[in-house]
Amino acid sequence: QKEVEQNSGPLSVPEGAIASLNCTYSDRVSQSFFWYRQYSGKSPELIMSIYSNGDKEDGRFTAQLNKASQYVSLLIRDSQPSDSATYLCAVKLRQTGANNLFFGTGTRLTVIP
Amino acid sequence: SQTIHQWPATLVQPVGSPLSLECTVEGTSNPNLYWYRQAAGRGLQLLFYSVGIGQISSEVPQNLSASRPQDRQFILSSKKLLLSDSGFYLCAWSLTGDTQYFGPGTRLTVL
Numbered sequence: 001q002k003e004v005e006q007n008s009g010p011l012s013v014p015e016g017a018i019a020s021l022n023c024t025y026s027d028r029v030s031q032s033f034f035w036y037r038q039y040s041g042k043s044p045e046l047i048m049s050i051y052s053n054g055d056k057e058d059g060r061f062t063a064q065l066n067k068a069s070q071y072v073s074l075l076i077r078d079s080q081p082s083d084s085a086t087y088l089c090a091v092k093l094r095q096t097g098a099n100n101l102f103f104g105t106g107t108r109l110t111v112i113p
Numbered sequence: 114s115q116t117i118h119q120w121p122a123t124l125v126q127p128v129g130s131p132l133s134l135e136c137t138v139e140g141t142s143n144p145n146l147y148w149y150r151q152a153a154g155r156g157l158q159l160l161f162y163s164v165g166i167g168q169i170s171s172e173v174p175q176n177l178s179a180s181r182p183q184d185r186q187f188i189l190s191s192k193k194l195l196l197s198d199s200g201f202y203l204c205a206w207s208l209t210g211d212t213q214y215f216g217p218g219t220r221l222t223v224l
Contacts, residue, residue, distance in 0.1 A: 010141050032211040032212075034211075034212065036215075041220075042217075042218070043158075043201075043203055043215040043216060043218040044192065044203070044215050045214075045215070046214065049212060088156075088157070090213075092211040099159065099162050099170065099172070099206075100211075101211055101213055103156060103157045104156065105155070105156035106156060
């Protein structure tokens with residue numbers, strides 16, 4: 001089992017719809033969770049971090065964390081064509097030290113005008 | 114505010130040639146530094162990380178090496194490039210050990 005798993009997609013949604021991206025992780029005691037957006041040919045940029053169970057909202061983005069079920073999701077409301085990108089989930093696993101942030105392989109989202 | 118630079122932005126090199134990619138961070142001290150590679154259509158592969166000057170940890174044995182000659186400088190090198198070294202090389206920094214911020218990347222094509 002991989003440490004962090006995402007559906008690779010592609011996920012297609014019409015403009016204005018809600019896009020839902022999901023991520024599961026293997027380590028039950030993970031504490032920090034991140035979503036990055038990567039446009040084609042560009043580097044990943046941090047869009048959300050979440051540390052506690054529940055929802056965290058930032059503009060059109062909502063991160064949802066359920067530690068009991070070991071999943072974290074990202075909702076994008078009122079999806080726009082500019083949201084078309086690959087979304088990477090990252091989880092800080094239990095290992096100590098600098099090398100403990102694990103990335104999923106990403107979900108490619110396409111927003112259709 | 115912190116900024117991270119990488120150069121060159123793109124590079125085309127023949128097989129067997131040497132490589133040197135540079136990453137510098139501004140606006141922070143003693144960051145953790147990371148080198149990742151992303152092959153076309155693939156996920157991020159951690160290559161090296163460093164918690165301080167001269168301290169390098171390798172994650173994947175291969176023909177690449179890394180050095181950290183200064184606190185905010187991280188260099189990725191190779192003596193002889195392979196075709197399989199092609200990819201998008203990303204440098205990242207972190208202060209807390211969790212949130213990582215990426216540089217703009219270097220796209221390397223080995224022919």
